Amino acid sequence: MIRESSKLKTVFKNSLRGSRKLKYVDPEGTLGASSLDKTGGVSKMPKARRGLKEKLEAVLAPSELSLVYRSYDIVGDIAVIKVPESLVEKSRLIAEAIMETHKHVSTVLRQVTPIHGDLRIRGLEWVAGERKTETVHREFGCLFKVDLKRCYFSPRLLNERMRIARLVREGETVVNMFSGVGCYSIIIARHSKARKVYSIDINPDAVRYMRENVRLNRVEGVVEPIEGDAKDVILERLRRVADRVLMPLPEKA
Numbered sequence: 127m128i129r130e131s132s133k134l135k136t137v138f139k140n141s142l143r144g145s146r147k148l149k150y151v152d153p154e155g156t157l158g159a160s161s162l163d164k165t166g167g168v169s170k171m172p173k174a175r176r177g178l179k180e181k182l183e184a185v186l187a188p189s190e191l192s193l194v195y196r197s198y199d200i201v202g203d204i205a206v207i208k209v210p211e212s213l214v215e216k217s218r219l220i221a222e223a224i225m226e227t228h229k230h231v232s233t234v235l236r237q238v239t240p241i242h243g244d245l246r247i248r249g250l251e252w253v254a255g256e257r258k259t260e261t262v263h264r265e266f267g268c269l270f271k272v273d274l275k276r277c278y279f280s281p282r283l284l285n286e287r288m289r290i291a292r293l294v295r296e297g298e299t300v301v302n303m304f305s306g307v308g309c310y311s312i313i314i315a316r317h318s319k320a321r322k323v324y325s326i327d328i329n330p331d332a333v334r335y336m337r338e339n340v341r342l343n344r345v346e347g348v349v350e351p352i353e354g355d356a357k358d359v360i361l362e363r364l365r366r367v368a369d370r371v372l373m374p375l376p377e378k379a
C-alpha cells in the first residue's frame with residue numbers, strides 16, 4: 127500500500143483539484159472574442175494576440191473569424207491548433223498567421239481527435255511548416271523533449287507543476303505515478319531539494335523521452351524513470367518509500 131501522510135494527501139488532493147479547475151490558456155494563445163476588453167476594444171490585448179487577430183481579419187470573413195477557436199498551445203516550436211469542421215479548408219491560412227505572429231514557431235499541427243485512451247494521446251495532422259511532431263519545450267529553466275504524436279504533453283500545466291514542486295521539502299522522496307515525459311518530476315528535481323523522485327509511466331515512448339529529459343536537465347541522481355503500470359511498480363518495489371505521491375488522474379487530463 128502507498129503510505130498516506132497528511133502531507134501526501136495535500137499534494138494528492140491539490141494536484142487533482144488543480145487539474146480539474148485548470149483553465150489556463152497560453153498567454154499568447156488567444157485568438158478571438160475572449161481577447162476583447164469589456165468595451166469591445168482591443169487595447170488590452172498583448173501585442174502578439176492583437177497582431178494575430180489583425181492577420182486573421184485580413185484572410186477570414188467576420189463570420190469565419192467568430193468560429194476560430196480562441197486558444198492554441200505552443201509547445202517548443204510547434205503550435206497545436208483546433209479548427210472547427212466548417213473551417214478546415216482555412217487551416218493553412220490560420221497556421222500561416224500563427225507562424226507570422228510567433229516567429230519561433232516552425233510547425234503547425236491540427237488536433238483531429240480529443241486526448242484519448244490510457245496514454246492520453248491526441249490525433250494530430252500536419253498543417254504548415256516543417257513536417258515533424260518532435261520538439262523541445264522550455265519551462266522554468268528546464269527542457270522537455272517530446273513527440274506530441276506519441277506522448278501526452280500540456281504546456282498549460284506549468285504553474286501547477288511549479289506549485290507542486292514548491293511543496294516538496296528537503297530530503298523527501300516523491301512517487302510520480304503518471305509521469306509522461308517527466309515534467310513534474312524534473313521540475314521537482316530542479317526546483318526543490320527532493321532526495322528522490324520515482325517517475326513511472328506505462329507509455330514506452332514517454333519513458334524514452336523521460337530518460338532523455340533526465341539527462342538533458344542533469345537530474346540523473348534524483349529522478350528515476352520507471353516503465354510500467356504504476357500499480358504494479360508500486361506494489362512490487364515502491365511500498366512505503368514515499369513522502370509524497372503525485373497521482374494526476376489520467377482520464378481527467
Ligand SMILES: C[S@@+](CC[C@H](N)C(=O)[O-])C[C@H]1O[C@@H](n2cnc3c(N)ncnc32)[C@H](O)[C@@H]1O
Nearest residue numbers: 244245278304305306327328329355356376379
Ligand atoms: C495525463 S498524462 C500526465 C502526464 C504528466 N503527469 C504530465 O503532466 O505531463 C497521464 C499519463 O499516465 C500514463 N498512464 C496511464 N495509465 C498508466 C498506468 N496504469 N501506469 C502508469 N502510467 C500510466 C499515460 O501514459 C500518460 O503519460
